Amino acid sequence: MKMGKKVLGLTMALATVAALGLTGCGKEDSGKITIFQSKTEIMSDLNALAKAYTEETGVEVEVWETTGDNYYSDLKTGLSTEAGATLFSLQPGAESVELADYLADLGDLSFVGKIGAGMADEVNGKIVGIPYTVEGFGLIYDKDLVDPASLNSTQALLDFMANSTADNALGLSQEDYFLIAHILNAPFAVQSNPEGYLKDVLAGSTRLADNEAFQEFAQIMEGIRANCTNPVDITYDNNCGDFATGKTALIHQGNWASGMFADYDVTFDMGITAVPIQGNNKISVSVPIAWYLNADASEKEQKLAKDFLEWLYTSKTGVDYLMNKFNFIPVVDGMENTNLDPVNTSVSNAVISGNTIPWVMSDWPAGIVSTDLAPITKEFFTSDMTGTELLDKLNDAFVAAAN
Numbered sequence: 001m002k003m004g005k006k007v008l009g010l011t012m013a014l015a016t017v018a019a020l021g022l023t024g025c026g027k028e029d030s031g032k033i034t035i036f037q038s039k040t041e042i043m044s045d046l047n048a049l050a051k052a053y054t055e056e057t058g059v060e061v062e063v064w065e066t067t068g069d070n071y072y073s074d075l076k077t078g079l080s081t082e083a084g085a086t087l088f089s090l091q092p093g094a095e096s097v098e099l100a101d102y103l104a105d106l107g108d109l110s111f112v113g114k115i116g117a118g119m120a121d122e123v124n125g126k127i128v129g130i131p132y133t134v135e136g137f138g139l140i141y142d143k144d145l146v147d148p149a150s151l152n153s154t155q156a157l158l159d160f161m162a163n164s165t166a167d168n169a170l171g172l173s174q175e176d177y178f179l180i181a182h183i184l185n186a187p188f189a190v191q192s193n194p195e196g197y198l199k200d201v202l203a204g205s206t207r208l209a210d211n212e213a214f215q216e217f218a219q220i221m222e223g224i225r226a227n228c229t230n231p232v233d234i235t236y237d238n239n240c241g242d243f244a245t246g247k248t249a250l251i252h253q254g255n256w257a258s259g260m261f262a263d264y265d266v267t268f269d270m271g272i273t274a275v276p277i278q279g280n281n282k283i284s285v286s287v288p289i290a291w292y293l294n295a296d297a298s299e300k301e302q303k304l305a306k307d308f309l310e311w312l313y314t315s316k317t318g319v320d321y322l323m324n325k326f327n328f329i330p331v332v333d334g335m336e337n338t339n340l341d342p343v344n345t346s347v348s349n350a351v352i353s354g355n356t357i358p359w360v361m362s363d364w365p366a367g368i369v370s371t372d373l374a375p376i377t378k379e380f381f382t383s384d385m386t387g388t389e390l391l392d393k394l395n396d397a398f399v400a401a402a403n
Contacts, residue, residue, distance in 0.1 A: 032060035033304045036078065036085035038071040039132065039289060041259050045325040052317055059304055072367060075099075079294065086297050086305045089289040092121035092129050093362030096292065103128035104293040104302055111313050114333040121290050129290030130309060133328035136347035136356065137182050137254030138272045138283035139170070145249035148273035154216040157276055161227040166249040170224055172231035173239040173251075176374035179231055181361050183220075183252050184373070184394070185284050186275040187213035189357035198360055201395065202402035209391040216277045218387025225381055232381045255347045256288075258327060262341070271346040283350050286359035287331070365401035372397035 035050070043065055050061035064085060066074050072095065078084040079102050090096045096103065100123045106112070107127040112120060121129025141148045145166050151157050161169040172179055190213050191197040200206040208214040224231070234242075240257050242248040244264035251257075255272070274281045293305050312318035313332055322328050323337040329348050330337055340348055350356050361369075376393045379385060385393075 031058070031304070032062060033086040033301060033308060034062045034064060035087045036064040036066070036075060037087075037089035037289070037291075038066070039089065039256075040065070041256055042326045045321060049312075049318075049321045049325070052321075053308060053311060056315075056317065057307070057311070059308070061308065070370075072370075079296070082296075084294050084296060086294055086301050087308070088292055088294065089132070090121075090129065090292050091289055091362055092131075092287055093359075094364060094366045095362075096121050096123055096129055096290075098366045099292075100124055100128075102292075102295050104295040104297075106130055106291075106293055106306070106309070109306060109309055109313075111310070111332055116331050116333070119287050119331050121287070121292075129292050130313070131287040131290045131331045133288070133322075133326070133331055134285055134347065134351055135254050135256060135288040135329075136272060136283045136285040136350055137185075137252070138274050139250045140243065140253050140257065140270060140272050140343060142166075142243065142246060142249050143269040143271075144246070145268075148271065151273060151276055152281070153276050153279055154219060158219060158223045160249075161223045164227075164249055166247065168229045168242060168248040169250065170228050171234060171239045171242060171248045171251040172224065172228075173234045173236045174232050174378075175236050176370045178236055178239070178253070180373045180377040181364075181369045182254070182284070183275065184217070185359060185361045186277050186280065186357070187211070187217040188360035189284060190278050190280045194358060194360045195363065198363060201398050202365070204399045207392075208395045209388050213277050214391055215387075218391050220275070220277070221380065221390060222387045230381055232378055254288075255329075255344045258341045258343045261343070270342050272343055272350075280357065282355050282357045283347070284359055285347060285350055285356035286362065288359075365398070368397065368401045372401060 035046070043063070047063050050063050053059065053061050075088055076099070079099065090099065103123060105126045105128065109130070112127055115131065119131045119134070120127050139151065145164070146160060151160060172183065188194055188198060197206070201208065237260070239248070239251055240253070240260035241264070243251045244261045244266050246268065252275070272283050274283055291309060293302060297305065312322065319335060323330065323335060324339060327339070327344060328337065329340070329344060329351070373394060376390070376397060380390045
């Protein structure tokens with residue numbers, strides 16, 4: 001989920017494919033597949049993997065790059081033309097349902113039966129998504145600056161933010177998902193029936209501001225604005241860097257940030273703890289994204305893409321990249337990662353113990369985070385908007401997006 005520094009616009013990728021078509025060397029005859037995916041923190045290693053695959057098989061793999069915030073809109077633009085990628089990533093849920101007509105059946109891959117229960121994405125009765133990994137997010141803590149066991153209620157978290165001696169008590173960052181989507185998942189996920197509650201919100205039959213969990217969420221957002229560095233002014237890279245160098249006590253992030261921490265000489269103990277809304281002690285864990293195959297790709301391309309996925313999940317080289325280069329938590333029986341860092345270990349332990357809450361955000365209307373929720377939140381952090389007014393604006397955005 002990292003918003004990386006390398007950006008290659010989809011326009012350039014489309015132009016490249018168009019140029020190949022004009023020279024008579026289109027994808028149909030090239031023995032090539034294209035990959036467009038949103039997990040930018042693995043991009044460098046994915047490019048290396050693509051080269052390794054070409055060396056082993058002779059099939060060219062071209063990786064297209066994008067910024068995380070623009071990914072979904074760029075993907076839809078590409079899929080609506082003949083220049084759509086062969087393989088691409090989506091978040092299972094609202095996104096894969098919306099794009100169901102573009103998703104080929106992947107149920108015949110040899111390892112599908114070994115994927116963890118409920119982790120493969122099934123739409124309209126067919127397996128269409130192969131999970132990358134599981135991921136979890138919550139409050140990543142510096143144990144030298146905060147005792148995670150003390151953060152057992154919203155009031156305790158508010159008190160910590162007001163009294164912390166750290167340069168920054170709790171850091172969010174300016175990118176859309178890191179600013180609002182992930183932290184807003186918590187009050188949805190602690191409902192007794194998260195799916196049903198979301199449906200009621202989208203239907204306009206209940207209001208966020210009338211719900212105790214969301215009232216606590218609003219207090220936390222007001223506390224961040226009053227006591228912490230304005231997240232609108234912080235990039236993801238700086239947020240992780242300030243945490244790794246002991247300047248920030250807590251950041252709301254996920255285990256994908258571990259790659260950033262590896263670039264620093266971190267001397268303190270860390271892990272992930274819950275956003276303690278209504279006493280919640282569980283972190284948000286789910287399959288973040290999955291591989292999907294373009295159903296409009298040629299028969300040859302689809303065969304090549306399935307061969308690539310088979311190699312990725314069953315070959316020695318492919319599994320080495322998944323476990324040791326990408327540092328993924330295993331989702332396929334028989335895979336093992338013995339080199340998990342403390343943050344990934346926290347997520348893995350939560351999965352094993354069942355100490356998790358769901359990613360309700362996966363079922364939010366597709367595109368709502370960047371189009372509606374992030375702009376509203378940026379306005380909140382740069383104005384005197386109250387927490388209740390924030391909830392009302394977010395609520396109205398959900399209802400409008402559902403209709």
